Amino acid sequence: MSAPNADPILEERARRIVETSIELAERGGFEAVRLRDVAAHAGVAMGTLYRRFRSKEDLLVAALEQETRTLAQRVRQRPPKGSEASERVVGFFEIATRGMVRRPNLSRAMLRATAAGEPILAEKVEVFHDLMRRMIVSALRGEPVEGAAGGISDDERRVGDLLNRVWFALMMSWAGGGQSPGKIGEEMRTSVELVLGRPVQKAIPRTGAMERVVQQPEK
Protein backbone atom coordinates (compact mmCIF):
# COMPACT_ATOMS: atom_id res chain seq x y z
CA MET A 1 0.00 0.00 0.00
CA SER A 2 2.69 2.46 1.00
CA ALA A 3 5.19 1.84 -1.76
CA PRO A 4 3.33 1.59 -5.04
CA ASN A 5 5.49 -1.26 -6.29
CA ALA A 6 9.19 -1.23 -6.05
CA ASP A 7 10.74 -4.35 -7.51
CA PRO A 8 11.84 -3.54 -11.05
CA ILE A 9 11.98 -7.19 -12.04
CA LEU A 10 8.40 -7.88 -11.07
CA GLU A 11 7.39 -4.64 -12.69
CA GLU A 12 9.12 -5.63 -15.85
CA ARG A 13 7.38 -8.96 -15.92
CA ALA A 14 3.98 -7.40 -15.38
CA ARG A 15 4.68 -4.87 -18.08
CA ARG A 16 5.58 -7.59 -20.53
CA ILE A 17 2.44 -9.50 -19.72
CA VAL A 18 0.25 -6.50 -20.34
CA GLU A 19 2.15 -5.66 -23.47
CA THR A 20 1.60 -9.13 -24.84
CA SER A 21 -2.09 -8.98 -24.05
CA ILE A 22 -2.37 -5.75 -25.95
CA GLU A 23 -0.73 -7.24 -28.98
CA LEU A 24 -2.94 -10.30 -28.96
CA ALA A 25 -6.08 -8.26 -28.38
CA GLU A 26 -5.11 -5.92 -31.16
CA ARG A 27 -4.87 -8.84 -33.49
CA GLY A 28 -7.92 -10.86 -32.59
CA GLY A 29 -9.94 -9.21 -29.85
CA PHE A 30 -11.05 -10.57 -26.53
CA GLU A 31 -11.07 -14.27 -27.38
CA ALA A 32 -7.66 -14.03 -28.97
CA VAL A 33 -6.17 -13.16 -25.63
CA ARG A 34 -5.70 -16.75 -24.57
CA LEU A 35 -3.96 -16.76 -21.25
CA ARG A 36 -1.80 -19.72 -22.15
CA ASP A 37 -0.59 -17.76 -25.14
CA VAL A 38 -0.06 -14.63 -23.12
CA ALA A 39 2.00 -16.54 -20.61
CA ALA A 40 4.04 -18.24 -23.31
CA HIS A 41 4.71 -15.05 -25.26
CA ALA A 42 5.58 -13.14 -22.13
CA GLY A 43 7.87 -15.96 -21.06
CA VAL A 44 6.20 -16.73 -17.75
CA ALA A 45 4.18 -19.59 -16.32
CA MET A 46 0.46 -19.45 -15.71
CA GLY A 47 1.05 -19.28 -12.00
CA THR A 48 3.06 -16.11 -12.37
CA LEU A 49 0.48 -14.52 -14.55
CA TYR A 50 -2.22 -15.26 -12.02
CA ARG A 51 -0.06 -13.98 -9.23
CA ARG A 52 -0.10 -10.53 -10.80
CA PHE A 53 -3.54 -10.45 -12.35
CA ARG A 54 -6.64 -11.95 -10.86
CA SER A 55 -8.34 -12.68 -14.13
CA LYS A 56 -8.36 -12.10 -17.83
CA GLU A 57 -10.48 -9.03 -17.28
CA ASP A 58 -8.02 -7.71 -14.75
CA LEU A 59 -5.35 -8.00 -17.38
CA LEU A 60 -7.34 -6.09 -19.94
CA VAL A 61 -8.32 -3.38 -17.52
CA ALA A 62 -4.64 -2.94 -16.79
CA ALA A 63 -4.15 -2.55 -20.51
CA LEU A 64 -6.91 0.04 -20.56
CA GLU A 65 -5.23 2.02 -17.85
CA GLN A 66 -1.95 1.92 -19.68
CA GLU A 67 -3.47 3.05 -22.93
CA THR A 68 -5.30 5.83 -21.14
CA ARG A 69 -2.08 7.06 -19.61
CA THR A 70 -0.62 7.16 -23.08
CA LEU A 71 -3.57 9.21 -24.20
CA ALA A 72 -3.04 11.56 -21.28
CA GLN A 73 0.55 12.04 -22.27
CA ARG A 74 -0.46 12.76 -25.80
CA VAL A 75 -3.02 15.30 -24.68
CA ARG A 76 -0.50 16.90 -22.39
CA GLN A 77 1.83 17.48 -25.29
CA ARG A 78 -0.72 18.55 -27.85
CA PRO A 79 -3.77 19.76 -25.97
CA PRO A 80 -6.95 20.39 -27.92
CA LYS A 81 -7.04 23.97 -29.10
CA GLY A 82 -9.93 26.38 -29.17
CA SER A 83 -11.06 29.57 -27.52
CA GLU A 84 -14.34 28.17 -26.32
CA ALA A 85 -14.41 25.53 -23.62
CA SER A 86 -16.89 23.47 -25.58
CA GLU A 87 -14.63 23.55 -28.58
CA ARG A 88 -11.74 22.18 -26.60
CA VAL A 89 -13.80 19.50 -24.93
CA VAL A 90 -15.21 18.34 -28.22
CA GLY A 91 -11.69 18.30 -29.54
CA PHE A 92 -10.53 16.18 -26.68
CA PHE A 93 -13.24 13.61 -27.23
CA GLU A 94 -12.33 13.45 -30.87
CA ILE A 95 -8.82 12.54 -29.94
CA ALA A 96 -9.98 9.97 -27.44
CA THR A 97 -12.45 8.44 -29.85
CA ARG A 98 -9.90 8.27 -32.60
CA GLY A 99 -7.59 6.46 -30.24
CA MET A 100 -10.25 3.84 -29.60
CA VAL A 101 -11.42 3.47 -33.15
CA ARG A 102 -7.94 3.08 -34.46
CA ARG A 103 -7.61 -0.34 -32.86
CA PRO A 104 -11.12 -1.68 -32.65
CA ASN A 105 -10.28 -5.18 -31.52
CA LEU A 106 -8.20 -4.01 -28.65
CA SER A 107 -10.70 -1.37 -27.62
CA ARG A 108 -13.62 -3.74 -27.68
CA ALA A 109 -11.73 -6.23 -25.59
CA MET A 110 -10.79 -3.62 -23.01
CA LEU A 111 -14.28 -2.20 -22.82
CA ARG A 112 -15.75 -5.60 -22.37
CA ALA A 113 -13.38 -6.23 -19.52
CA THR A 114 -14.67 -3.21 -17.65
CA ALA A 115 -18.08 -4.81 -17.42
CA ALA A 116 -17.03 -7.90 -15.53
CA GLY A 117 -18.49 -6.59 -12.32
CA GLU A 118 -15.90 -7.80 -9.85
CA PRO A 119 -15.57 -5.21 -7.09
CA ILE A 120 -11.79 -5.34 -7.10
CA LEU A 121 -11.75 -4.75 -10.80
CA ALA A 122 -14.21 -1.94 -10.39
CA GLU A 123 -11.64 0.02 -8.45
CA LYS A 124 -9.24 -0.15 -11.34
CA VAL A 125 -11.98 0.84 -13.72
CA GLU A 126 -12.59 3.79 -11.48
CA VAL A 127 -8.98 4.82 -11.96
CA PHE A 128 -9.59 4.91 -15.67
CA HIS A 129 -12.65 7.09 -15.21
CA ASP A 130 -10.68 9.40 -12.96
CA LEU A 131 -8.04 9.82 -15.62
CA MET A 132 -10.67 10.59 -18.19
CA ARG A 133 -12.44 13.08 -15.99
CA ARG A 134 -9.20 14.85 -15.28
CA MET A 135 -8.49 15.24 -18.96
CA ILE A 136 -11.97 16.47 -19.65
CA VAL A 137 -11.76 19.07 -16.94
CA SER A 138 -8.43 20.31 -18.13
CA ALA A 139 -9.81 20.67 -21.63
CA LEU A 140 -12.70 22.53 -20.11
CA ARG A 141 -10.36 24.95 -18.42
CA GLY A 142 -7.93 25.18 -21.23
CA GLU A 143 -5.16 24.28 -18.85
CA PRO A 144 -2.67 21.48 -19.28
CA VAL A 145 -3.46 18.20 -17.58
CA GLU A 146 -1.96 18.36 -14.13
CA GLY A 147 -0.63 15.29 -12.49
CA ALA A 148 -2.00 15.91 -9.03
CA ALA A 149 -5.67 15.56 -8.25
CA GLY A 150 -5.72 19.34 -7.86
CA GLY A 151 -8.80 21.14 -6.80
CA ILE A 152 -11.75 20.41 -8.99
CA SER A 153 -14.83 22.46 -8.32
CA ASP A 154 -18.18 20.79 -7.88
CA ASP A 155 -19.38 22.18 -11.16
CA GLU A 156 -16.38 20.88 -12.99
CA ARG A 157 -16.83 17.49 -11.48
CA ARG A 158 -20.47 17.39 -12.42
CA VAL A 159 -19.86 18.34 -16.01
CA GLY A 160 -16.81 16.14 -16.27
CA ASP A 161 -18.59 13.11 -14.90
CA LEU A 162 -21.58 13.62 -17.10
CA LEU A 163 -19.59 13.94 -20.29
CA ASN A 164 -17.35 11.08 -19.35
CA ARG A 165 -20.36 8.86 -18.79
CA VAL A 166 -21.91 9.84 -22.09
CA TRP A 167 -18.70 9.11 -23.92
CA PHE A 168 -18.21 5.81 -22.18
CA ALA A 169 -21.71 4.62 -22.99
CA LEU A 170 -21.17 5.76 -26.54
CA MET A 171 -18.01 3.70 -26.73
CA MET A 172 -19.83 0.69 -25.36
CA SER A 173 -22.41 1.13 -28.01
CA TRP A 174 -19.79 1.53 -30.68
CA ALA A 175 -18.06 -1.60 -29.47
CA GLY A 176 -21.17 -3.56 -30.23
CA GLY A 177 -20.96 -2.43 -33.79
CA GLY A 178 -23.77 0.03 -33.52
CA GLN A 179 -22.44 3.54 -33.77
CA SER A 180 -20.15 4.69 -36.53
CA PRO A 181 -17.28 6.96 -35.60
CA GLY A 182 -19.02 9.83 -37.36
CA LYS A 183 -22.15 9.36 -35.33
CA ILE A 184 -20.11 9.25 -32.17
CA GLY A 185 -18.46 12.57 -32.85
CA GLU A 186 -21.77 14.10 -33.71
CA GLU A 187 -23.56 12.91 -30.63
CA MET A 188 -20.67 13.89 -28.46
CA ARG A 189 -20.76 17.38 -29.89
CA THR A 190 -24.46 17.88 -29.31
CA SER A 191 -24.05 16.53 -25.80
CA VAL A 192 -21.36 19.02 -25.04
CA GLU A 193 -23.52 21.78 -26.41
CA LEU A 194 -26.46 20.66 -24.34
CA VAL A 195 -24.43 20.74 -21.19
CA LEU A 196 -22.19 23.71 -21.78
CA GLY A 197 -24.73 25.85 -23.54
CA ARG A 198 -24.95 27.00 -27.08
CA PRO A 199 -21.43 28.40 -27.52
CA VAL A 200 -19.79 25.81 -29.67
CA GLN A 201 -21.08 27.14 -32.91
CA LYS A 202 -17.70 28.12 -34.25
CA ALA A 203 -19.29 28.40 -37.64
CA ILE A 204 -21.48 31.46 -37.40
CA PRO A 205 -19.90 34.24 -39.46
CA ARG A 206 -18.72 33.21 -42.89
CA THR A 207 -16.43 30.58 -41.51
CA GLY A 208 -14.31 33.14 -39.78
CA ALA A 209 -10.88 32.44 -38.53
CA MET A 210 -11.71 29.66 -36.18
CA GLU A 211 -13.55 27.03 -38.10
CA ARG A 212 -10.87 24.50 -37.46
CA VAL A 213 -11.37 22.02 -34.70
CA VAL A 214 -14.58 20.23 -35.16
CA GLN A 215 -15.77 19.27 -38.55
CA GLN A 216 -18.37 21.05 -40.60
CA PRO A 217 -21.94 21.60 -39.44
CA GLU A 218 -22.88 18.04 -40.26
CA LYS A 219 -25.67 17.84 -42.85
Place this chain on the structure above:
Amino acid sequence: MSAPNADPILEERARRIVETSIELAERGGFEAVRLRDVAAHAGVAMGTLYRRFRSKEDLLVAALEQETRTLAQRVRQRPPKGSEASERVVGFFEIATRGMVRRPNLSRAMLRATAAGEPILAEKVEVFHDLMRRMIVSALRGEPVEGAAGGISDDERRVGDLLNRVWFALMMSWAGGGQSPGKIGEEMRTSVELVLGRPVQKAIPRTGAMERVVQQPEK
Protein backbone atom coordinates in the same frame (compact mmCIF):
# COMPACT_ATOMS: atom_id res chain seq x y z
CA MET B 1 -38.49 -12.32 -40.62
CA SER B 2 -42.03 -11.56 -41.69
CA ALA B 3 -43.92 -13.20 -38.85
CA PRO B 4 -42.15 -12.37 -35.63
CA ASN B 5 -42.55 -15.84 -34.16
CA ALA B 6 -45.71 -17.79 -34.40
CA ASP B 7 -45.37 -21.21 -32.82
CA PRO B 8 -46.75 -21.01 -29.28
CA ILE B 9 -44.89 -24.12 -28.20
CA LEU B 10 -41.51 -22.78 -29.18
CA GLU B 11 -42.41 -19.46 -27.63
CA GLU B 12 -43.33 -21.16 -24.42
CA ARG B 13 -40.05 -23.00 -24.30
CA ALA B 14 -38.05 -19.86 -24.91
CA ARG B 15 -40.02 -18.06 -22.25
CA ARG B 16 -39.29 -20.78 -19.75
CA ILE B 17 -35.61 -20.69 -20.56
CA VAL B 18 -35.40 -16.97 -19.99
CA GLU B 19 -37.46 -17.27 -16.84
CA THR B 20 -35.11 -19.86 -15.46
CA SER B 21 -32.10 -17.74 -16.27
CA ILE B 22 -33.60 -14.85 -14.41
CA GLU B 23 -34.17 -16.96 -11.35
CA LEU B 24 -30.66 -18.32 -11.35
CA ALA B 25 -29.13 -14.91 -11.97
CA GLU B 26 -31.21 -13.44 -9.20
CA ARG B 27 -29.83 -16.00 -6.84
CA GLY B 28 -26.18 -16.06 -7.77
CA GLY B 29 -25.35 -13.62 -10.52
CA PHE B 30 -23.68 -14.18 -13.84
CA GLU B 31 -21.69 -17.27 -12.96
CA ALA B 32 -24.67 -18.90 -11.33
CA VAL B 33 -26.38 -19.01 -14.69
CA ARG B 34 -24.83 -22.29 -15.71
CA LEU B 35 -26.28 -23.27 -19.00
CA ARG B 36 -26.48 -26.92 -18.03
CA ASP B 37 -28.59 -25.89 -15.07
CA VAL B 38 -30.73 -23.57 -17.14
CA ALA B 39 -31.42 -26.34 -19.59
CA ALA B 40 -32.20 -28.83 -16.86
CA HIS B 41 -34.50 -26.48 -14.92
CA ALA B 42 -36.28 -25.41 -18.05
CA GLY B 43 -36.67 -29.03 -19.06
CA VAL B 44 -34.87 -28.81 -22.38
CA ALA B 45 -31.62 -30.14 -23.77
CA MET B 46 -28.59 -28.02 -24.45
CA GLY B 47 -29.21 -28.29 -28.16
CA THR B 48 -32.60 -26.70 -27.80
CA LEU B 49 -31.28 -23.91 -25.68
CA TYR B 50 -28.62 -23.14 -28.23
CA ARG B 51 -31.14 -23.30 -31.01
CA ARG B 52 -32.96 -20.32 -29.50
CA PHE B 53 -30.10 -18.35 -28.00
CA ARG B 54 -26.71 -17.95 -29.47
CA SER B 55 -24.88 -17.61 -26.20
CA LYS B 56 -25.16 -17.04 -22.50
CA GLU B 57 -25.03 -13.33 -23.10
CA ASP B 58 -27.80 -13.57 -25.61
CA LEU B 59 -29.90 -15.22 -22.97
CA LEU B 60 -29.25 -12.52 -20.44
CA VAL B 61 -29.90 -9.74 -22.88
CA ALA B 62 -33.24 -11.37 -23.61
CA ALA B 63 -33.85 -11.26 -19.89
CA LEU B 64 -32.92 -7.60 -19.86
CA GLU B 65 -35.39 -6.85 -22.58
CA GLN B 66 -38.11 -8.69 -20.75
CA GLU B 67 -37.44 -6.89 -17.51
CA THR B 68 -37.41 -3.59 -19.31
CA ARG B 69 -40.78 -4.30 -20.83
CA THR B 70 -42.06 -4.99 -17.37
CA LEU B 71 -40.68 -1.66 -16.26
CA ALA B 72 -42.40 0.02 -19.18
CA GLN B 73 -45.67 -1.51 -18.20
CA ARG B 74 -45.23 -0.34 -14.67
CA VAL B 75 -44.43 3.18 -15.81
CA ARG B 76 -47.43 3.15 -18.08
CA GLN B 77 -49.69 2.38 -15.18
CA ARG B 78 -48.12 4.67 -12.63
CA PRO B 79 -46.20 7.34 -14.51
CA PRO B 80 -43.87 9.59 -12.56
CA LYS B 81 -45.73 12.65 -11.38
CA GLY B 82 -44.58 16.23 -11.36
CA SER B 83 -45.38 19.52 -12.98
CA GLU B 84 -41.86 20.11 -14.21
CA ALA B 85 -40.38 17.93 -16.91
CA SER B 86 -37.17 17.53 -14.97
CA GLU B 87 -39.10 16.38 -11.96
CA ARG B 88 -40.80 13.66 -13.93
CA VAL B 89 -37.63 12.53 -15.60
CA VAL B 90 -35.81 12.31 -12.31
CA GLY B 91 -38.77 10.40 -10.99
CA PHE B 92 -38.58 7.97 -13.84
CA PHE B 93 -34.92 7.29 -13.27
CA GLU B 94 -35.61 6.70 -9.63
CA ILE B 95 -38.06 4.03 -10.55
CA ALA B 96 -35.70 2.47 -13.05
CA THR B 97 -32.79 2.54 -10.64
CA ARG B 98 -34.85 1.04 -7.88
CA GLY B 99 -35.80 -1.75 -10.22
CA MET B 100 -32.16 -2.52 -10.85
CA VAL B 101 -30.97 -2.16 -7.31
CA ARG B 102 -33.70 -4.36 -5.98
CA ARG B 103 -32.13 -7.41 -7.57
CA PRO B 104 -28.44 -6.64 -7.77
CA ASN B 105 -27.25 -10.05 -8.88
CA LEU B 106 -29.65 -10.21 -11.76
CA SER B 107 -28.97 -6.65 -12.81
CA ARG B 108 -25.24 -7.08 -12.74
CA ALA B 109 -25.50 -10.20 -14.82
CA MET B 110 -27.69 -8.54 -17.42
CA LEU B 111 -25.52 -5.46 -17.62
CA ARG B 112 -22.44 -7.55 -18.06
CA ALA B 113 -24.10 -9.37 -20.89
CA THR B 114 -24.64 -6.14 -22.79
CA ALA B 115 -20.90 -5.67 -23.03
CA ALA B 116 -20.12 -8.86 -24.88
CA GLY B 117 -19.56 -6.98 -28.11
CA GLU B 118 -21.10 -9.44 -30.55
CA PRO B 119 -22.76 -7.44 -33.31
CA ILE B 120 -25.88 -9.59 -33.30
CA LEU B 121 -26.26 -9.08 -29.61
CA ALA B 122 -25.70 -5.39 -30.03
CA GLU B 123 -28.91 -5.14 -31.99
CA LYS B 124 -30.84 -6.56 -29.10
CA VAL B 125 -29.09 -4.24 -26.73
CA GLU B 126 -30.17 -1.44 -28.99
CA VAL B 127 -33.77 -2.51 -28.50
CA PHE B 128 -33.28 -2.08 -24.80
CA HIS B 129 -31.89 1.41 -25.28
CA ASP B 130 -34.81 2.26 -27.52
CA LEU B 131 -37.26 1.23 -24.86
CA MET B 132 -35.45 3.30 -22.30
CA ARG B 133 -35.32 6.34 -24.52
CA ARG B 134 -38.99 6.09 -25.22
CA MET B 135 -39.80 6.05 -21.54
CA ILE B 136 -37.51 8.96 -20.88
CA VAL B 137 -39.11 11.03 -23.60
CA SER B 138 -42.59 10.28 -22.39
CA ALA B 139 -41.62 11.34 -18.89
CA LEU B 140 -40.19 14.46 -20.43
CA ARG B 141 -43.47 15.24 -22.13
CA GLY B 142 -45.64 14.11 -19.30
CA GLU B 143 -47.49 11.87 -21.70
CA PRO B 144 -48.07 8.16 -21.23
CA VAL B 145 -45.62 5.82 -22.92
CA GLU B 146 -46.97 5.14 -26.37
CA GLY B 147 -46.45 1.82 -28.01
CA ALA B 148 -45.64 3.09 -31.46
CA ALA B 149 -42.37 4.74 -32.25
CA GLY B 150 -44.32 7.96 -32.65
CA GLY B 151 -42.67 11.14 -33.74
CA ILE B 152 -39.81 12.15 -31.55
CA SER B 153 -38.33 15.56 -32.19
CA ASP B 154 -34.61 15.99 -32.62
CA ASP B 155 -34.31 17.77 -29.33
CA GLU B 156 -36.18 15.07 -27.52
CA ARG B 157 -33.97 12.44 -29.02
CA ARG B 158 -30.85 14.32 -28.10
CA VAL B 159 -31.88 14.79 -24.51
CA GLY B 160 -33.27 11.28 -24.25
CA ASP B 161 -30.14 9.71 -25.63
CA LEU B 162 -27.89 11.74 -23.44
CA LEU B 163 -29.75 10.95 -20.24
CA ASN B 164 -30.09 7.33 -21.16
CA ARG B 165 -26.37 7.10 -21.71
CA VAL B 166 -25.58 8.77 -18.43
CA TRP B 167 -27.90 6.44 -16.58
CA PHE B 168 -26.53 3.39 -18.32
CA ALA B 169 -22.94 4.28 -17.51
CA LEU B 170 -24.00 4.97 -13.96
CA MET B 171 -25.56 1.54 -13.74
CA MET B 172 -22.40 -0.02 -15.12
CA SER B 173 -20.46 1.77 -12.47
CA TRP B 174 -22.91 0.71 -9.78
CA ALA B 175 -22.67 -2.86 -10.97
CA GLY B 176 -18.98 -2.84 -10.20
CA GLY B 177 -19.79 -1.97 -6.63
CA GLY B 178 -18.75 1.62 -6.92
CA GLN B 179 -21.75 3.86 -6.69
CA SER B 180 -24.30 3.59 -3.93
CA PRO B 181 -27.95 3.92 -4.88
CA GLY B 182 -28.07 7.27 -3.15
CA LYS B 183 -25.16 8.57 -5.19
CA ILE B 184 -26.80 7.36 -8.33
CA GLY B 185 -29.99 9.25 -7.68
CA GLU B 186 -28.04 12.33 -6.82
CA GLU B 187 -25.88 12.29 -9.89
CA MET B 188 -28.83 11.52 -12.08
CA ARG B 189 -30.65 14.52 -10.66
CA THR B 190 -27.82 16.93 -11.24
CA SER B 191 -27.40 15.57 -14.74
CA VAL B 192 -31.03 16.19 -15.53
CA GLU B 193 -30.73 19.67 -14.18
CA LEU B 194 -27.64 20.34 -16.22
CA VAL B 195 -29.38 19.31 -19.37
CA LEU B 196 -32.86 20.57 -18.77
CA GLY B 197 -31.98 23.76 -17.01
CA ARG B 198 -32.54 24.98 -13.51
CA PRO B 199 -36.14 23.98 -12.69
CA VAL B 200 -36.12 20.79 -10.75
CA GLN B 201 -36.23 22.19 -7.27
CA LYS B 202 -39.28 20.43 -5.87
CA ALA B 203 -37.47 19.33 -2.75
CA ILE B 204 -36.70 22.63 -1.14
CA PRO B 205 -39.44 23.25 1.36
CA ARG B 206 -37.71 26.16 2.98
CA THR B 207 -34.10 25.99 4.03
CA GLY B 208 -33.24 29.19 2.30
CA ALA B 209 -33.22 29.83 -1.35
CA MET B 210 -29.73 28.93 -2.36
CA GLU B 211 -28.42 25.41 -2.16
CA ARG B 212 -30.57 24.67 -5.12
CA VAL B 213 -28.32 22.08 -6.41
CA VAL B 214 -27.49 23.34 -9.83
CA GLN B 215 -24.66 25.67 -10.21
CA GLN B 216 -24.45 29.26 -11.17
CA PRO B 217 -23.88 30.46 -14.73
CA GLU B 218 -20.58 28.70 -15.19
CA LYS B 219 -18.13 30.96 -13.43
Place this chain on the structure above:
DNA sequence: CCCGGGGCTGGAACGTGTTTCAAAAGCGTG
Protein backbone atom coordinates in the same frame (compact mmCIF):
# COMPACT_ATOMS: atom_id res chain seq x y z
C1' DC C 1 -49.77 -47.86 -42.69
C1' DC C 2 -45.31 -46.29 -44.00
C1' DC C 3 -42.15 -42.49 -45.17
C1' DG C 4 -39.45 -38.46 -44.69
C1' DG C 5 -37.95 -34.60 -42.36
C1' DG C 6 -37.48 -31.32 -38.65
C1' DG C 7 -36.92 -30.57 -33.99
C1' DC C 8 -35.59 -32.57 -29.59
C1' DT C 9 -32.85 -35.47 -26.47
C1' DG C 10 -28.81 -37.32 -24.08
C1' DG C 11 -24.48 -37.28 -23.74
C1' DA C 12 -19.91 -36.96 -25.19
C1' DA C 13 -16.22 -34.01 -26.69
C1' DC C 14 -13.49 -29.77 -27.06
C1' DG C 15 -11.35 -25.29 -25.74
C1' DT C 16 -10.14 -22.13 -22.58
C1' DG C 17 -10.21 -19.63 -17.97
C1' DT C 18 -8.82 -20.84 -13.46
C1' DT C 19 -6.81 -23.60 -9.67
C1' DT C 20 -3.52 -26.52 -7.67
C1' DC C 21 0.87 -28.58 -6.44
C1' DA C 22 5.32 -30.55 -6.16
C1' DA C 23 9.73 -29.58 -7.69
C1' DA C 24 13.23 -26.13 -9.07
C1' DA C 25 15.28 -21.62 -8.92
C1' DG C 26 16.66 -17.31 -6.69
C1' DC C 27 18.40 -14.92 -3.06
C1' DG C 28 19.54 -12.76 1.35
C1' DT C 29 21.70 -14.41 5.95
C1' DG C 30 24.74 -16.60 9.03
Place this chain on the structure above:
DNA sequence: CACGCTTTTGAAACACGTTCCAGCCCCGGG
Protein backbone atom coordinates in the same frame (compact mmCIF):
# COMPACT_ATOMS: atom_id res chain seq x y z
C1' DC D 1 28.82 -22.68 1.47
C1' DA D 2 24.54 -24.27 3.66
C1' DC D 3 19.88 -22.77 5.08
C1' DG D 4 15.49 -21.05 4.82
C1' DC D 5 12.19 -18.07 2.42
C1' DT D 6 9.73 -16.66 -1.44
C1' DT D 7 8.81 -16.91 -6.24
C1' DT D 8 8.55 -19.30 -10.45
C1' DT D 9 7.88 -23.21 -13.12
C1' DG D 10 5.61 -27.04 -15.57
C1' DA D 11 2.00 -29.69 -15.87
C1' DA D 12 -2.08 -31.61 -14.61
C1' DA D 13 -6.82 -31.13 -13.13
C1' DC D 14 -11.29 -28.86 -13.05
C1' DA D 15 -15.35 -26.14 -14.51
C1' DC D 16 -18.20 -24.42 -17.73
C1' DG D 17 -19.46 -22.40 -22.36
C1' DT D 18 -20.03 -24.30 -26.69
C1' DT D 19 -20.31 -27.75 -30.37
C1' DC D 20 -21.50 -32.20 -32.26
C1' DC D 21 -23.93 -36.21 -33.27
C1' DA D 22 -26.66 -40.42 -33.24
C1' DG D 23 -31.01 -41.84 -32.14
C1' DC D 24 -35.87 -40.69 -30.96
C1' DC D 25 -40.29 -38.41 -31.40
C1' DC D 26 -43.87 -36.22 -33.82
C1' DC D 27 -46.45 -34.93 -37.70
C1' DG D 28 -48.06 -34.23 -42.38
C1' DG D 29 -48.21 -36.50 -47.03
C1' DG D 30 -48.59 -40.53 -49.84
